[in-house]
Amino acid sequence: MPDNPMSGKAGNTTRLNYMLSYFNENKALDVTFVSLRDWGMWKKEEEILFHEKFPNIQLHLLDKKYKKSFFKYLFLYKIPYLFKINSIDTTSYILRKEFSEIIKKSAFDVVLISYATWGRLVNEVSAGTCKIIDTHDFITAQSRHKRTVGKLFQDEISILKQYDNIWTYSVEEEYIFDQFTNKKVTLMPVSFPENFIEKKQEFKYDIIYVASDNPHNINGIQWFLKEVLPLLNNVKIHIIGKIGKAIAEDYPNVVKYGMVDDLQEFYSHARVAICPMMSGTGVKIKVLEALSYGLPVVTNRRGVDGLINKKNNGCLVSQDPVEFSESIHQLMNDDVFYEKVKKQAICYFKENHNSKIEKEILDSIFL
Known part of the structure; x- marks a missing residue:
C-alpha cells in the first residue's frame, strides 16, 4: 500500500492500521509491508x-520516481508514463520490477495490493502466488467526465481480472465487480472495536466532524458551511482533522482543532456526528467509526454508499439543507428520538461491522 500508516488519521490510514495490527498479532505469518517512501512522505522517526x-x-520502502539515475528515470519512468496504455495505472516499469524482486526473493504465498491504480504491480509476479486486491474505492465512479467513463471502466476491470480475489467494502461495488470480472469477490465488513456507551452521557461536544482534506470532504464541508450552518441555532460544531485547513473563514459557532492525538475523546463525548458528502465513492470510514460509538450521523446520500442497510442504521440522510439542519435540531432537542437513532446505530454496527465477523473472513484467507 502506498500510504503511510504513521501519518494522520484519515479513513484509509485507519483501515491500514487495522490490517497491520491483524497481521502483527498473527505471529505465524511472515509479513512484509511494502510502501512508497516518496508517496507517503516517510520520515525517519515514522x-x-x-x-x-x-x-x-x-x-520495505520503495520510491515511485526512480531518480538515482537520470537516464533510467527518463527512459524507464518519465517517457513510458506519458505513453501508458492503462488510463488508471500509476505504476512504472522500475516499480513493477523492484516489487516482483521482493516477492521472488521471499517466495511469498500471497500478495495483497491496495487500490486498482496500483494493481499492475503484480504483472511480473509468478502465477503460483495468490493475488488479492483491496479496491478501497471504485475508481471509475470518481470520474465526472462522461466521455472517459467507458475507457476508465474497461481499464479498471482489466486490472481487477488479474487477481484471484477482489476485496470491496461496498455492496454496490460487490455487485459490479462480480458481474464484470468473473473472479471471486469478497465483501469485507469494515470493522472497529465496539465503543458503545449505554449509560446516559454528559455531552461536551454538540456536533463533531472528523475528516481529512481530500476534495470530496472539502466540497462537502463548503456546502455545509454555506447552506446548513446559517440554519443552525444554539449549537457548536467541532471540526477535527486536516479538513480544518480548507476552511479559510472563521465562524462564531465553529471550532477547528486540526490533527489531534485522541479521537476517542471527541467520539465518546459528542452528541451528534455529521458527514456532509456530496461526491465520492465507497464506504465512508468516518461514518462507520462514528457508528462504532453508537453516535447518530447526519449525512447526505453519498455518506451511506456501500452500507448494507440504507435506513434504520443510525444515519439520517438528506440532500436538502433545511432537512439536514432539522435532523440535527431534532437529535439535539428530542431525547426520545435521539435514543431511537442511537439504538439503530448500535444494532446496525453489531450486526454488520463487528470485529469478529471480519476476523473470521481474514482467518479463512490467511491462516
Whole structure:
C-alpha cells in the first residue's frame, strides 16, 4: 500500500492500521509491508515508530520516481508514463520490477495490493502466488467526465481480472465487480472495536466532524458551511482533522482543532456526528467509526454508499439543507428520538461491522 500508516488519521490510514495490527498479532505469518517512501512522505522517526508498533512485520520502502539515475528515470519512468496504455495505472516499469524482486526473493504465498491504480504491480509476479486486491474505492465512479467513463471502466476491470480475489467494502461495488470480472469477490465488513456507551452521557461536544482534506470532504464541508450552518441555532460544531485547513473563514459557532492525538475523546463525548458528502465513492470510514460509538450521523446520500442497510442504521440522510439542519435540531432537542437513532446505530454496527465477523473472513484467507 502506498500510504503511510504513521501519518494522520484519515479513513484509509485507519483501515491500514487495522490490517497491520491483524497481521502483527498473527505471529505465524511472515509479513512484509511494502510502501512508497516518496508517496507517503516517510520520515525517519515514522520508520522507527512503525517498527515499534508492528515488531512482527518487515518494512520495505520503495520510491515511485526512480531518480538515482537520470537516464533510467527518463527512459524507464518519465517517457513510458506519458505513453501508458492503462488510463488508471500509476505504476512504472522500475516499480513493477523492484516489487516482483521482493516477492521472488521471499517466495511469498500471497500478495495483497491496495487500490486498482496500483494493481499492475503484480504483472511480473509468478502465477503460483495468490493475488488479492483491496479496491478501497471504485475508481471509475470518481470520474465526472462522461466521455472517459467507458475507457476508465474497461481499464479498471482489466486490472481487477488479474487477481484471484477482489476485496470491496461496498455492496454496490460487490455487485459490479462480480458481474464484470468473473473472479471471486469478497465483501469485507469494515470493522472497529465496539465503543458503545449505554449509560446516559454528559455531552461536551454538540456536533463533531472528523475528516481529512481530500476534495470530496472539502466540497462537502463548503456546502455545509454555506447552506446548513446559517440554519443552525444554539449549537457548536467541532471540526477535527486536516479538513480544518480548507476552511479559510472563521465562524462564531465553529471550532477547528486540526490533527489531534485522541479521537476517542471527541467520539465518546459528542452528541451528534455529521458527514456532509456530496461526491465520492465507497464506504465512508468516518461514518462507520462514528457508528462504532453508537453516535447518530447526519449525512447526505453519498455518506451511506456501500452500507448494507440504507435506513434504520443510525444515519439520517438528506440532500436538502433545511432537512439536514432539522435532523440535527431534532437529535439535539428530542431525547426520545435521539435514543431511537442511537439504538439503530448500535444494532446496525453489531450486526454488520463487528470485529469478529471480519476476523473470521481474514482467518479463512490467511491462516
